[in-house]
Amino acid sequence: MIYFPYFRGRQYDLLALKNIAQQHALPPNIIPIIEPVRDIRALPQTVAAFVEHDQPLVVIANPTVSDYALTQQKLYDWRSYADNPNLIVGHILTPTIIPEDLQATPDHQTLLVARQYDELLAASHAGWLDAPTHLLVPPEARIRRLLTRPSGSLFDHAWLPEHDRSYADITDGFFSEDWQQARLDGYTSISDYTIGGAHYSEHGYPARAVTLHLTYFAGDQLRIHRFVSDDREDFRHPKEKFFQAVAKLAAWLPAQPAAVQTPAALALADYHVTQHFPGLGVVKRLSLEHHLQTMATYFKTTILTKSQQNF
Template sequence: MIYFPYFRGRQFDLQALKAIAQDQTLPANIIPIIEPVRDIKALPQTIAAFLAHNHPLVVITNPTVSDYGLTQQKLHDWTSWQHHPQLILGHVLTPTTTAADLMAPAGQRTLLIARQYDELTAAQHAHWLTTTQPDYLLVPPEARIRQLLDRPQISLYDHAWFPDKDQTYANLTDGFFSDDWQLAALRGYQGFSDYTIGGSHYSEHGYPARAVTLHVTYFVHDQLRIHRFVSDDRADFKHPKEKFFQAVAKLAAWLPAQPEQTQTPALQQLAAYHDQHHFPGLGVVKRLSLMHHLELMARYFRDHYPENS
């Protein structure tokens, strides 16, 4: 079983991944996917951190969000690592994809992401899946796609929930998040992929929120759930520092009663800001939340899916 957590290459995503790589947290069968979205120094630094520790990593060669893919002259280029044996070259299938786009040097592993049924059908009719033979094929969990393909797949899910304009995360503070590994095993897939707690939606500049919310995944037996610690003050967009303290106080009260599996280093660091009465900034909060999710999944995989399985 392989898990491909999918990240857009924003600053806090890359900071989380780089720290995880340097700590050598992940087993070899958890392979992050990075879709570059910004020309920032953290991108090549993160890639270098994974490859320096000989851990596999996927980088999307044709990013489809933001304008990164349209920038001809990159200040922080990562392609000097594109022939590294642990780097997996990813490609998102689009209407402009050609067979040449899917070719890779001999011995280089590849990953193909097919988000649309029609584009996958066209690629199959052109025999691209047999001529280029990507090592991994990520597809949405649709029955018609499963019927179309006769090879093992990677299921690509988006489990993030975003409240509409009349709701906040306080309307659903706890709920089911995922049991994708069980469905993957049932259907004979190679593994599964998701957009972690961040979701597939991408916004270049983000958007303001009335509440500060800490998104924390945790296991109940073999079910992954998510708990949202929401600030009580949700009247306006002001005072993020005070709202953070309201939210982290709830986390600090909840965490000691949780099993050891849930008490990851990242989550303990986040909860410690309550006693320290320190506001690290919302970027650090997002980084630690993502690190916790990866640390949690690493613990689960080591217990249930050894690397050589």
């Protein structure tokens, strides 16, 4: 079972991935996907970190969000690493793709992300779906009936509150158990948009509350705990709201199992002790690092052990 965590290439997403690569924290069956959204230095630096530490990574060659794909002259291009065997070139299935883009070789893997049934059906009729090494599709019954090759599921588990609701309405809840369902549905890999979700906004948007998101395992079920500031009246005072939220995290974390107390989670809790506000970008980076560290521990132990038992 392979886990493909899917990231949009924002600054702090990339910094989280770069740090994880430098820590050599991921087992070989966790392969992050980056869909570039901005022409920033952190993109090739992150790709270089994975290549230099001999860890696999997917980069989407035809991103479909933001205007990155329309920028003809890239200042910070990642393609100089395209020939490295640790780098898997991925594509999103669109009407403009060509079959040569999908063709894998013994030395270079490829990955295809298919998000629409109609496009997938057309690609199937054209005989394109056997070309890529990995295929990720929405976990829909009509798509499963269409496939004749091993593939993986791509799903968005993140919940975004709407209208007058907030994360304080559901501070703890179910997040994912895709690896369990995958075996029942015949998938050989899984993918999701982690805690960030599939929604992409070029400039972001303000929130009335500061919320810290930590995933954790309860048995084989991945859950998410949200630490929400008490002040949710307006968009002001993010620093004070952060201290309200991180105080709840610091009180909750010591009672959790050692697997939950990752280096990233402990770094977040320490801001309560030092009363230092690192900025919300750093908070996001550490939350993503915690998620990857949590998944790495589970996939190194539980998933690997079950695979060996089945073998």
